[in-house]
Amino acid sequence: MTQPIKFYQTGTFTVGNRLLPPEQRSVQSSIARDNSLNSGHRACQGCGEALGARYAVDAAMRATHGRLIAANATGCLEVFSTPYPESSWQLPWLHSLFGNAAAVGSGIAAALRVKAHKAGQEQSDIRVIAQGGDGGTTDIGFGCLSGMFERNDDVLYICYDNEGYMNTGVQRSSATPPAARTATTMPMGPEPGAEFGKGKNVPLIAMAHEIPYVATATVADLRDLEAKVEKAMSLHGSRYLHVFVPCPLGWGSASCDTIKLARLARETGLFPVFEAENGQVTDVTTIRRRVPVEEYLRPQKRFAHLFGDPGRPDLIARIQAGADRNIERFGLLGSQTSEAS
């Protein structure tokens, strides 16, 4: 019988699965997970960044057997986790400035290398991550980040992308998508919200540095995110992981919809999920049930001005065209035709 016996009722989509052998289960399904970002943090209800950070750092902790130091940029992640003198972090963790997380990470890696050499070892067993939001990564910390890439410092940089400066009151960043309302891109005039054709795609810029590893992920696909962190920690040199994390406050979405929106961002093609080594795309996560962008945009108040009567179907069509471009560019439909639902 050619029965695919690996069919486990919920496949790999759920966090855990009692039918899988323990070694194949996700980090997050384990009672022994580190909870690197612990309870009591002050993130909003349904915060995607808090979730993404725990997913990524817990996976890195497992990959390094707990031998891990984190440098953190200013932003929500820093403010909600560590209002002095309390902290939710359960690993050595350092915050310096908004724009220098990558440089601080580089410095820690350099110091560890020196200490290892003095101890007669080739390299330290302690690994380094640097992390920040999209503001601290794509705008303010961009110079330090590019320098870290260019020097190929032994740091995994993780960007939690919630598409704006949420901590300071929802201002536009260079990761804010077109037509989105923020405090600085109000929905008025002929082109309401953030402008089309601006901003930057940092994963592609990171690839242009030809660093060992670049990947994107979302909080909606835990197994994929954990696999990418593990892969990154198996390599040395500069590595970059860009995690898509919905923000209920800044996006005007229901707190319970955080994972759903991340899922829809991928299924519409608006956020391509892929990985690249040494500047070459090596794998993409194909779309499972393709949906039009409306389904992603409508639950978010930051796009409310696109809907209603008469609404802006022309702008929705431009956003759809962007998604279609991604689908073509990254081959997000794979070889099979999309499974309409």
Add this chain to the structure above:
Amino acid sequence: MKKPFAITLDPDSALANKTGAWRTERPVYVDRLPPCNRECPAGEDIQGWLYHAESGDYEAAWRHLTRDNPFPAIMGRVCYHTCESVCNRAKLDAAVGINSVEGFLGNEALRRGWQFESPAQESGHHVLVIGAGPSGLSAAYHLRRLGHAVTVLEAGPMPGGMMRFGIPKYRLPRNVLDAEVKRIADMGVTFRYNEKVTQLVEAMRDEKADACFLAIGAHIAKRAYIPAKDSSRILDAVSVLRSMEEGDKPLLGRKVAIYGGGNTAIDVARTARRLGATDAVIVYRRNRESMPAHDFELEEALEEGVMVKWLSTISSADEGEITIEKMELDEAGHPQPTGELETLAADSLVLALGQDIDMSLLETVPDLTFEEGRVVVDPETMMTGHPGLFAGGDMSAGERNVTVAIGQAKRAARHMDAWLRGANLGPKSEKAVADFDRLNTWYYSDAPKTIRPKLDAARRTSSFDEVQGALTEDTALFEARRCLSCGNCFECDNCYGVCPDNAVIKLGTGQGFQINLDYCKGCGICAAECPCGAIDMVPEES
């Protein structure tokens, strides 16, 4: 400790910050009633036993299943599986093959010789069961499980009732029936055959029975007046099917006409084909839409070459032929005669017009009431007007099929037990149904579409012995894992993983989860991402 400028708190973990105070709604784990369970006439916990089957623990699955129904191998062959018609998975791709997995578990139990456990404690009560059909056997099983001494009195020479004398072998092999009945006898139930009870009150007194369950089948064929010559050959369906079991095979001839539109008519037609009839023609006075027989049985019969004369009545029978009259539907949809006649070659005519029950044994029982040839029972407890006398199966109202009989008998047995203990079970608490809308179907793997035809082919290996094929272990496991576990946690860890506040506590295998209300902010992600809809968001009291 000396604190820096503008600092009033000591360095600490953020665990000191009880963010649960922000909450306006709290997640609550619930168990909802899966639609399959609600639909099952035998009241099986289908989702519950599939859960065990999914992990390959077939014995646990079988033991869970047989809490409600002692006949999984029989069910896997003759149950009309109305559960599958309401399965939520049908809205995704195709319903879970519940019936086929049940049959697999039944076969597995017979193959491995799994037995029922004898009751841990004897109650000291003696209960009489009249009739060893599906209803009587089910009642005997459940009463024995509850610790009562049970004696089954059967008028016929063998157990099974209509499962033996009504259901043909090609649907239910007799070794399967015998094996599942024997397992009940092995629990310590006494069976006595060829003992027809004629006076119930005396029988109960003679047997020193504290209570009695009446489960006499409908074995008397209904007749219709058909003008017939002496040379015509007219039989009734019950005796045709019965003679397949006892003694000589019935002589039906090459061309057989069957009068009636129920499952029994179809069983006779298919039996006639197997006995060598070239023509087996069912004559039915209405059309296909109003036929009481199950559609899949008709389909199988048509595939086997059985023919049907719709909208026809039989007006007379003669040697070698019958005369039928065409009918047409009036505006109200009732068939009306047209006067148009035709003849049909028929060596024999079998009447399958329904069956009645011989209730003469109840004549001297006080306090009983009868309605339309059935004993009136309390629909909740199944007790008749006579205290301690319960009735089920064909004797009570409701659809007459094996699964319904088994379910009614279970209910009766539980109420008999309560009555014997002087207790009252009270009304059953009805759980909310696990609707499809509450599922987050993203999380269920697509069961590859190539699988279904393979299963279908396995289910339909056409042979004289048994039409319906059985699943192998691989296919059964696959089929079980297609269950969505609607409304009942199956420990996928989603809630535990998706909480941004680590506020879900995983209690360990089989223990489920608990919400840490000190830190739960009430965002609702756990409820939204629960695949099976087993978490409700409940407003906090202000």
